Amino acid sequence: MNEETAQPTVTSRSVAKGLGTTVLARLGAVVEIVAQPLYVLMFGLAGYGLYAVLWATINLLENIFDMGMTSAMQRTVPQSASDAEAAGALRTAMLFGIGPCLVVAALVAAFAAELAPFLNVAEHDRPLVVPAIQLFAWALPLWAFVEIATSAMRARMVFGAEIRLRIVWEQIMRLVFAGLFFAGGLGLKGLFIAHLCSLGITAILCVRLLARYYHFADLFRGGRGSDVERNTFWAGLSILPSNIIARLFGDAPALILNLLLPGAAGAAAAGLFTIARKLSSVVQLVRIAFVYVMAPLAASAEREDRAQVADIYAYATRLISAIALPLAAVLAAGSSSLLGLFGAQAHVAQAAVIILLFARALEAVLGISMPVLQVVAAFRHQLTASIVGVVVAIAAGWLILGHLDALTGVTLAMSIGLVVMAGIPMLQLATGERLHPFDHRFPKVALRGLAITIAAGGLALLVSGLPDAAALPLIALIAAGAIWSSLRFALPHADRASLGKTARKLRLV
DSSP, rough: OOOOOOOOOOOOHHHHHHHHHHHHHHHHHHHHHHHHHHHHHHHHHHHHHHHHHHHHHHHHHHHHHTTHHHHHHHHHEEEEOOHHHHHHHHHHHHHHHHHHHHHHHHHHHTTTHHGGGOOOOOGGGGGGHHHHHHTTTTTHHHHHHHHHHHHHHHHHHHHTTTIIIIIIIIIIIIIHHHHHHHHOOHHHHHHHHHHHHHHHHHHOOOOOOOHHSSOOOTTTSSSSSSSSHHHHHHHHHHHHHHHHHHHHHHOOOOOOOHSOOOOOHHHHHHHHHHHHHHHHHHHHHHHHHHHHHHHHHHHHHHHOOOOOOHHHHHHHHHHHHHHHHHHHHHHHHHHHHHHHOOGGGGGHHHHHHHHHHHHHHHHHHHHHHHHHHHHHHHHHHHHHHHHHHHHHHHHHHHBTTTOOOOHHHHHHHHHHHHHHHHHHHHHHHHHSSSSSSTTTTTHHHHHHHHHHHHHHHHHHHHHHHHHHHHHHHHHHHHHHHHHHHHHHHHHHHHHHHOOOOOOOHTTOO
16 A cells, blocks of 8 residues: 555546445345345334334434544545545544444433333333343444444445445344344344344454555554544534435434334334335435445545546436436336235335335436535535425425325425435536536436336336236346346447446446
8 A cells, every 4th residue: 555645537437346346335235125024024013113213213323423424534535645644534533433422322321211212112012122222222333433434445445345244244144143033032132132243243344444445553643633634524524414414314204103103003104114215225225336436536536637527427327317217117116016025014115115216216316416516515515405405305294294194294205305405416516516417418318218217117017916926036137127228228338338347248338
């Protein structure tokens, strides 16, 4: 590792190379989706709902008390002039991102008895709530460490380093531990213990990975308020409000539903929303993979040439459109068969699943602008989308609730705010920075992609009338075929060629 970090030209090929390994790393989310029906089968919908509410709470608290440090490193580490400066950014992120989470975890564990009555759970799960809070509170600092450590890898443009962590340990090991503890008679408590075990192992492996990409000797030196340390701290604080609001859109609906509906109904509704969110996260995976790649690459490109930022911004938007829209349409059309995996009671969530799938697809197409805005624009511009998005979501909820059932109403309100929040940064970049992704190639991509999306969605709708055992593999094949067709026939040749060996193996070029 050289002391001075070279800054190569950032092109669409840079995005494609990072995207491939990042998609593999984020496939842990797919493993998590597969695990959800097993958790519901083992622990029941209401028990799974309690777990979903507590994990949503941990996610929200982590996004508040990590002080924005995961996002801050995406801006400051790629622009660091040396390994010592990069280590200074990581040291600052660890100090201000994990320290507050430790304090909050201790407070939550100490006041578990006072917090427990706020949760609506099934009557037979009520005795478990206090010990579950006391135990699960310690997932907060563990999760903060994992988030900051893996963000530090991405900031070094090492996009594939999460593969073993996110797939093998964090998700598969959690499922294995949960199964073992369930077989051992621990019941729902075993799921909470399994979660902590998987996070603990992941944290240990994170330390080993960090040692490969950061000089630990530099990590323990400094701390005297250097420029990179100050920049990391203030970058985190500036991004923190938008991070909190983004997380609210993902996790707050489960908490709201749990509070709105009494007893087991509240736990079940939280579980159903979480199921809908997990299914829609297949589409969200597309956006997250691009965001992980775009933030550090855009920061590096901005340091060299604004034209590089414009090029990768347009390329990423075309590629996202070609993948996310047909995927969402096929999954929405086959949502009845997908929900059958969770039992007959899960079909209540079908409308929520369809709404979330299309909202996530629109967010994916529009939302790639946010990481670009975070690294090229002034800090104050990043708050606008978050504030407007949450105001729109609240207003929509006020108008919708009472006309629809609670699950569908809360999901629709959240989705409207989500799309608005994703679209505003695109407008800000166009008006304030004169950056937009819609060059002369985009209309052809959009029209051809839309035609393929409609055809694939219609075919999936026909297939969904078959028994679930036959429909599910066919839906998966239709989704894969739709994405391939969209990439092959909607994207320009240069975009397909940028995918390198993958394009040749898949016969995209």
